[in-house]
Amino acid sequence: MQPTNNPEAYDAYLRGVAFEARSYSLPGRSDEAVGFYERAVQLDPNFAVAWARLSRVDALLYFDRVDATTRARGEAAKDALENAQKLAPNSPETLLALGYYQYLVLRDYASAKITFGRASKMLPGSSDAPRALGYVTRREGHWDQSITWFEEALVLDPRNVELLMSTAQTYTALRQFPTALKLYDRALNIKPNDQDVIAAKASIYQAQGNLEEAARLLSPITFKTPSQSTFTIKITQLRLERNYGEAIRLLQARLIQVDSRSQFLKASD
Numbered sequence: 001m002q003p004t005n006n007p008e009a010y011d012a013y014l015r016g017v018a019f020e021a022r023s024y025s026l027p028g029r030s031d032e033a034v035g036f037y038e039r040a041v042q043l044d045p046n047f048a049v050a051w052a053r054l055s056r057v058d059a060l061l062y063f064d065r066v067d068a069t070t071r072a073r074g075e076a077a078k079d080a081l082e083n084a085q086k087l088a089p090n091s092p093e094t095l096l097a098l099g100y101y102q103y104l105v106l107r108d109y110a111s112a113k114i115t116f117g118r119a120s121k122m123l124p125g126s127s128d129a130p131r132a133l134g135y136v137t138r139r140e141g142h143w144d145q146s147i148t149w150f151e152e153a154l155v156l157d158p159r160n161v162e163l164l165m166s167t168a169q170t171y172t173a174l175r176q177f178p179t180a181l182k183l184y185d186r187a188l189n190i191k192p193n194d195q196d197v198i199a200a201k202a203s204i205y206q207a208q209g210n211l212e213e214a215a216r217l218l219s220p221i222t223f224k225t226p227s228q229s230t231f232t233i234k235i236t237q238l239r240l241e242r243n244y245g246e247a248i249r250l251l252q253a254r255l256i257q258v259d260s261r262s263q264f265l266k267a268s269d
Contacts, residue, residue, distance in 0.1 A: 004050070009043035012036045013050045020057055021162070030064075033057045041083070048087035052097035055080035059097075063104035074105045095119040096128055103136050112136050127157035131166070138170055146170055161187045165200060177204050195221055199230040202237070211240055223253040 004010050016036035037054035041047050058077035062070060081101050084094045099115035102108045113136055120129035134149035150167040157163055168183035184201040191197060198217050205214035214237055221234045231254065238247035 004040075004044045004047045006044040006047075009040045009047055009050070012040040012043065013047065013053070016040065016050070016053060016057075020053065030057050030061050034061070041080075045083075046087055048084050048091060049093045051080050051084035051087065052091070052093040055084060055097040056100045059100045059104040077101055077105055092119050092122040092126075095122065096132065099129075099132055103132070103139075109136050109140055125156060127153035127160060127163060130156070131163055134166065134170070143170065143174055147174075158186075159190055161191055161194065161197065164190075165197060168200065172200075172204060172207075175207075177208060180204055195225055196227050196230050199227075199233040203233050206233075206236060206240060211237070215241070223250045223257060 004013070013036070016033045016039075019033040019036060020030065034054065034057050037050050037057065040050035041054060044050070055077045058073050058080060062073035062077055065073070078101065081094075081097050084091075084097055088094050095115055096119050099112045099119060102115060103112035113133060116129045116132045116136065120133070123129055130149045130153040134146045134153060137149060138146035147167070147170055150163070150170060153163055154160070154167060164183050164187040168180040168187070171177075171180040171183065181201065181204055184197055184204075187197045188194065188201070199221060202214040202217040205211070205217070218234050218237050221230060223231065225231050225234070231250075235247050235250065238244070238250070
């Protein structure tokens with residue numbers, strides 16, 4: 001069934017999906033996804049799937065950020081969800097949006113698991129629901145259950161880099177380093193130059209005390225990297241090497257970059 005008869009709305013929706021897929025590793029992509037989803041529902045207010053995806057991204061932003069927009073993001077996620085429920089109350093996309101709202105905004109993990117379980121039965125060939133269940137059970141501290149859900153999702157979606165990284169991070173937390181390294185290598189086979197994957201792999205070598213291999217992997221990463229987590233791994237490497245002068249130099253350069261960007265954004269307002 002065609003989700004919308006408006007080609008411009010559908011184009012905006014697809015752009016939102018593309019930016020949302022990259023939002024887990026690149027800052028700002030979630031905001032761009034929101035913009036495109038908002039554009040889609042402005043062009044077609046009856047575009048239920050776009051409302052559902054908008055709710056999911058707003059819920060993620062509510063969960064990830066603590067700033068002046070936090071409360072508004074939670075309310076926006078609720079409003080978008082209610083629109084999706086009015087238009088398509090029983091669709092799997094609406095159920096997924098409800099599950100993410102319960103998980104990320106309400107922190108009601110029990111209800112979220114029930115909702116994602118219902119969505120899973122409606123989408124047996126999709127990784128969306130088992131991946132979400134992996135996140136929820138990991139948040140609850142049920143690590144073995146989380147691994148089971150992530151592995152199930154990977155069977156359904158083996159080339160999903162974000163999913164490979166989430167699974168690898170879970171194995172890393174359990175100190176199952178060889179398995180995590182294999183998953184990062186799978187991700188690098190798909191995206192060979194992805195700095196976030198490379199840095200995450202380097203962090204395992206740091207944990208194992210293999211600073212030489214970690215340094216080799218991290219050598220291309222500078223203060224200009226978009227990802228804060230990747231930059232933090234670089235600074236950790238320098239601290240472990242007791243190369244404090246270089247760490248200070250990179251931190252100062254990073255602060256100048258952030259300050260310049262902030263001044264540019266203020267001037268653009």
